[in-house]
Amino acid sequence: MLATVIHAAHDIRVEEVPDPVLSTGGDAIVRVVAACVCGSDLWPYRGVTPTNEPHRIGHEFVGVVEAVGPDVELVKEGDFVIAPFYVCDGTCLNCRNGVSTSCLGGGWWGSDDRLGGFADGGQGERVRVPLADGTLAVVPGPVAPEEIPGLLTLSDVMGTGWHAAVSAGVRSGESVAVVGDGAVGLCAIIAAKRLGATTIIAMSRHPQRQALARRFGATHIVEERGDAGVDAVRELTDGIGADRVLECVGTKESMDQALRSTRPGGMVGYVGVPNGGPELPIRSMFSRNVGVNGGVAPVRGYIEELLPDVRSGAIEPGLVFDLELPLTEAAEAYAAMDERRATKVLLRP
Amino acid sequence: MLATVIHAAHDIRVEEVPDPVLSTGGDAIVRVVAACVCGSDLWPYRGVTPTNEPHRIGHEFVGVVEAVGPDVELVKEGDFVIAPFYVCDGTCLNCRNGVSTSCLGGGWWGSDDRLGGFADGGQGERVRVPLADGTLAVVPGPVAPEEIPGLLTLSDVMGTGWHAAVSAGVRSGESVAVVGDGAVGLCAIIAAKRLGATTIIAMSRHPQRQALARRFGATHIVEERGDAGVDAVRELTDGIGADRVLECVGTKESMDQALRSTRPGGMVGYVGVPNGGPELPIRSMFSRNVGVNGGVAPVRGYIEELLPDVRSGAIEPGLVFDLELPLTEAAEAYAAMDERRATKVLLRP
Numbered sequence: 001m002l003a004t005v006i007h008a009a010h011d012i013r014v015e016e017v018p019d020p021v022l023s024t025g026g027d028a029i030v031r032v033v034a035a036c037v038c039g040s041d042l043w044p045y046r047g048v049t050p051t052n053e054p055h056r057i058g059h060e061f062v063g064v065v066e067a068v069g070p071d072v073e074l075v076k077e078g079d080f081v082i083a084p085f086y087v088c089d090g091t092c093l094n095c096r097n098g099v100s101t102s103c104l105g106g107g108w109w110g111s112d113d114r115l116g117g118f119a120d121g122g123q124g125e126r127v128r129v130p131l132a133d134g135t136l137a138v139v140p141g142p143v144a145p146e147e148i149p150g151l152l153t154l155s156d157v158m159g160t161g162w163h164a165a166v167s168a169g170v171r172s173g174e175s176v177a178v179v180g181d182g183a184v185g186l187c188a189i190i191a192a193k194r195l196g197a198t199t200i201i202a203m204s205r206h207p208q209r210q211a212l213a214r215r216f217g218a219t220h221i222v223e224e225r226g227d228a229g230v231d232a233v234r235e236l237t238d239g240i241g242a243d244r245v246l247e248c249v250g251t252k253e254s255m256d257q258a259l260r261s262t263r264p265g266g267m268v269g270y271v272g273v274p275n276g277g278p279e280l281p282i283r284s285m286f287s288r289n290v291g292v293n294g295g296v297a298p299v300r301g302y303i304e305e306l307l308p309d310v311r312s313g314a315i316e317p318g319l320v321f322d323l324e325l326p327l328t329e330a331a332e333a334y335a336a337m338d339e340r341r342a343t344k345v346l347l348r349p
Numbered sequence: 350m351l352a353t354v355i356h357a358a359h360d361i362r363v364e365e366v367p368d369p370v371l372s373t374g375g376d377a378i379v380r381v382v383a384a385c386v387c388g389s390d391l392w393p394y395r396g397v398t399p400t401n402e403p404h405r406i407g408h409e410f411v412g413v414v415e416a417v418g419p420d421v422e423l424v425k426e427g428d429f430v431i432a433p434f435y436v437c438d439g440t441c442l443n444c445r446n447g448v449s450t451s452c453l454g455g456g457w458w459g460s461d462d463r464l465g466g467f468a469d470g471g472q473g474e475r476v477r478v479p480l481a482d483g484t485l486a487v488v489p490g491p492v493a494p495e496e497i498p499g500l501l502t503l504s505d506v507m508g509t510g511w512h513a514a515v516s517a518g519v520r521s522g523e524s525v526a527v528v529g530d531g532a533v534g535l536c537a538i539i540a541a542k543r544l545g546a547t548t549i550i551a552m553s554r555h556p557q558r559q560a561l562a563r564r565f566g567a568t569h570i571v572e573e574r575g576d577a578g579v580d581a582v583r584e585l586t587d588g589i590g591a592d593r594v595l596e597c598v599g600t601k602e603s604m605d606q607a608l609r610s611t612r613p614g615g616m617v618g619y620v621g622v623p624n625g626g627p628e629l630p631i632r633s634m635f636s637r638n639v640g641v642n643g644g645v646a647p648v649r650g651y652i653e654e655l656l657p658d659v660r661s662g663a664i665e666p667g668l669v670f671d672l673e674l675p676l677t678e679a680a681e682a683y684a685a686m687d688e689r690r691a692t693k694v695l696l697r698p
Contacts, residue, residue, distance in 0.1 A: 093589050094613050099638050102613035167640065240442050240453075255631070264443050264451030267642065274635050279628030282604070282641075286623050289448050291516065291642030293616065295635040 002349065003124025004330040007054045009047030010338075012331040017056070020128035023116030025071035028132035030081060034148050035122040035347045036060040036321075037333050038085070038156060039182060040273055045334050048275075058123030059085040059109040060155040062148065065136070066126070074133040080143045081136040083122065083129060084300040085156045087115060090134030100298045106131060123330060125349045137303040139311075149318030149346055150310040153187065157344065158306060158317040159299025160271045161187025161248065165195055167294035168244035168269025172196030175237045177222070179258045180248030181209040183320040183344040184271060186216055188246040190315050193217030197244070201236055203229060203257070209343065212319060225257060233261040241266060247294075250275045262290045270294040321346045351698065352473025353679040356403045358396030359687075361680040366405070369477035372465030374420035377481035379430060383497050384471040384696045385409035385670075386682050387434070387505060388531060389622055394683050397624075407472025408434040408458040409504040411497065414485075415475070423482040429492045430485040432471065432478060433649040434505045436464060439483030449647045455480060472679060474698045486652040488660075498667030498695055499659040502536065506693065507655060507666040508648025509620045510536025510597065514544055516643035517593035517618025521545030524586045526571070528607045529597030530558040532669040532693040533620060535565055537595040539664050542566030546593070550585055552578060552606070558692065561668060574606060582610040590615060596643075599624045611639045619643040670695045 003017045020029055035058055043049040044057065065079045075081060088095055088103035095103050107114060107130075109121030115130035129135055139151060153159075161184050170176055176192040178185050181204035192200050193216065201220045202213035210221050222232040234241055241263035247255055250272025258268045259281070271294050280292055309315045323342035325333050327349040336342040352366045369378055384407055392398040393406070414428045424430060437444055437452035444452050456463060456479075458470030464479035478484055488500060502508075510533050519525055525541040527534050530553035541549050542565065550569045551562035559570050571581040583590050590612035596604055599621025607617045608630070620643050629641055658664045672691035674682050676698040685691040 093587055097589075097612065097614050099612075099614035102637060167638075238442055240446075263446065263448075265446050265448035265647075270635070274631045280631050280634075280641070282623045282629050285629075285641070286619070286644040288451060289516075289644035289647070291640065291644075292629070292631075292634070293640030293642065295638035298614075298638070 001125040002327060003120060004057055004327070005054050006044055006051050006057045008051050010045060012045065012334045014328050014330050017124065020120060020126050022067060022069045023128060024130060025069040026131050026133065027069045027116060028065050028072055028075055028129045028136065029067040030063040030083065030127045030129055031066050032061045032063040032122060032125055032127060032349050034062050034152050035349070036152060036156065037337050037345045037347065039184070041334070042338055045338060056110050056120045056124070059121040060152065061122030061127065062152050062155060063127070068132060072132050075136050075138060080139045080141055082139060082151055082154050082303055083127070083136055084159070085109065087119065087130050088134045088300055089131045090300070095134065098298060098301050100300045101296045103134070106134070123327065123347060125327070135300065137300065139307065147311060149321045150316065152346065153317035153320060154299065154303045154306060154310065156299060157183040157320060158187045158190070158310070159302040160184045160297040162191040162302050162306060163297035163299065164188045164246040164248060164269040164271040164294055165191035166269070168246055168267045170195040170197050170244045173198050174243040175199035175201070176244045176246060177201040177203060177233050177242040177261050178246045178248060179203050179254050179261070180272060181206055181213060182248065185246070185248035186212055186320050187317050188248050189213050189216040189218050190317055192246065194309070194315060199236065201233055201242060215319070229257055230260045237263065240264065244269060248272050255280070259285065259290055264288045264290065267291040267293060271297050320344045324348065350474035351676060352469060353406055353676070354403050355393055355400050355406045357400050359394060361394065361683045363677050363679050366473065369469060369475050371416060371418045372477060373479060374418040375480050375482065376418045376465060377414050377421055377424055377478045377485060378416040379412040379432065379476045379478055380415050381410045381412040381471060381474060381476060381698050383411050383501050385501060385505065386686050386694045386696065390683070391687055394687060405459050405469045405473065408470040409501065410471030410476065411501050411504060412476070417481060421481045424485050424487060429488045429490055431488060431500055431503050431652055432476070432485055433508070434458065436468065436479050437483045437649055438480045439649070444483065447647060447650050449649045450645045452483070455483070472676065472696060474676070484649065486649065488656065496660060498670045499665065501695065502666035502669060503648065503652045503655060503659065505648060506532040506669060507536045507539070507659070508651040509533045509646040511540040511651050511655060512646035512648065513537045513595040513597055513618040513620040513643055514540035514593070515618070517595055517616045519544040519546055519593045522547050523592040524548035524550070525593045525595060526550040526552060526582050526591040526610050527595045527597060528552050528603050528610070529621060530555055530562060531597065534595070534597035535561055535669050536666050537597050538562050538565040538567050539666055541595065543658070543664060548585065550582055550591065564668070578606055579609045586612065589613065593618060597621050604629070608634065608639055613637045613639065616640040616642060620646050669693045673697065
């Protein structure tokens with residue numbers, strides 16, 4: 001079959017690789033219908049994470065189950081499924097606590113060989129899915145083609161934006177500022193609105209993303225950053241800062257922006273993968289009672305809750321995809337995201 | 350009148366100072382019935398915070414109102430009152446949001462001269478209280494002498510322990526570990542129990558404090574620290590760590606202990622004044638979804654909620670006082686706390 005392989009920074013190729021096979025009794029084989037390029041895939045692409053030898057890449061996909069192992073009970077051949085960006089059993093204590101990203105039996109696509117060997121992550125024609133009962137969410141059929149982009153966001157960006165808002169504790173009537181206008185930040189706006197926020201401030205300088213932010217529920221746009229950005233947020237929030245701020249970037253600057261834009265007693269919900277390891281300034285957090293909550297989003301647990309709204313069109317996260325390419329053009333997909341010509345790319349095998 | 354004055358590290362004197370007078374229309378003059386020495390008073394005592402010139406000290410007291418300014422409406426002569434460790438108006442946006450420590454019009458005892466001049470902080474015979482309507486909580490009379498220690502804890506330590514538990518989001522049936530067995534840590538145990546925690550782990554090596562922790566509701570004692578402490582907490586919590594951890598010390602080591610003792614998806618509630626400015630390790634927090642919330646405790650807002658339980662004896666925070674001295678022996682009170690001969694000292698003018 002065909003799959004995407006990264007050979008080195010800026011060297012993405014689509015190559016013939018062995019078909020996946022059932023390896024453990026809990027496995028499923030899924031034919032990929034659509035996959036994404038994730039912002040975090042750009043780290044090896046840009047060389048921020050070194051690529052020592054060629055390896056498969058990708059971790060967001062939806063597809064149709066082609067085969068299941070003998071121990072699989074919840075997923076069956078022919079099911080349309082959403083896979084989160086990690087593997088989980090759904091039954092351990094951490095999964096039951098809603099933190100399936102810390103699953104005691106799970107792992108990561110493409111980087112874990114405990115679960116019956118290497119498991120590819122989605123930018124290909126087929127995937128072996130370990131712990132299929134815990135990992136995969138079944139979408140009751142039939143699934144219309146136009147539903148695919150929205151469903152695909154539940155594999156990562158919509159659930160991640162939702163996690164930012166849930167972690168920040170967004171409640172009805174509150175003010176929310178969102179730092180970051182990538183796919184996750186845009187989904188965080190959807191999440192804030194869904195949780196009832198009435199003032200939603202998108203921090204964005206990009207006209208098209210601003211427009212999408214407005215469509216998703218942003219009531220205000222702030223283009224300024226740094227001190228001017230903090231001042232602008234405060235002006236929109238009675239001078240004290242937003243009740244909740246959703247940090248969807250992961251840099252030292254974006255976290256600083258988020259912390260300072262939060263009102264005393266407010267909370268930052270953060271999902272931006274910390275890049276370069278900025279530490280959090282505890283003294284200023286302490287003096288203002290600004291909390292920080294979030295992390296790598298346990299999106300698997302959010303799929304069932306968000307699915308009806310995605311299918312009904314009540315929320316439209318699929319609009320974050322502004323470029324669609326065949327799998328064979330994965331290299332162009334990476335380049336488009338790297339050069340910011342696209343917010344989020346959908347790949348079809 | 351007599352009041353405590355710090356002259357230099359380890360040099361505490363009780364001296365004759367001018368009587369306070371009403372300065373603004375919103376002031377009250379309160380005759381102090383009882384005052385505390387706070388753990389944070391030990392910072393200048395130990396020379397950690399330099400004392401450049403002699404100044405008054407103290408910020409926790411209860412007393413009886415002797416006079417009020419013409420603008421005071423809620424507090425009247427003869428009222429028994431509890432003063433929090435800061436001054437607040439009770440009406441600004443931050444106060445209404447429950448964060449009166451960030452009051453837009455308030456300030457700190459002994460360090461703020463915006464509010465009608467210097468306002469002493471309680472280790473003396475009388476205090477001028479600015480913003481009396483916002484700052485003071487009235488205790489409906491009569492107040493029995495044996496009630497004094499319990500009421501006095503509402504000026505700081507009980508409200509601070511409560512803030513740790515509320516900030517961590519402690520809920521019924523959860524597991525809670527408390528780092529720190531000082532007066533605040535002990536009150537945090539009371540708070541965790543009051544919020545319904547069913548497993549309460551006190552991290553303490555001090556036999557008398559362990560006994561008090563048990564009386565307050567601790568179900569387990571962990572004497573180990575560091576890796577062994579983390580392991581011990583995990584052993585008591587199905588191997589994953591406590592749902593909530595209350596950090597009541599403020600050092601780098603205690604925060605590290607707290608973060609690592611928290612289960613994935615759990616929350617650290619912290620109220621220990623950060624000492625030496627440890628920053629928070631965002632990458633490990635991110636990967637495990639461990640949040641951090643808390644800060645300088647807005648205790649004024651908690652007094653009304655906790656007061657009935659203190660008066661009924663349902664909670665007994667007054668037991669944290671293990672030494673009582675006349676004001677004139679304030680120097681001995683500081684020495685006893687500094688040398689850990691006392692957990693918390695009550696001073697009576």
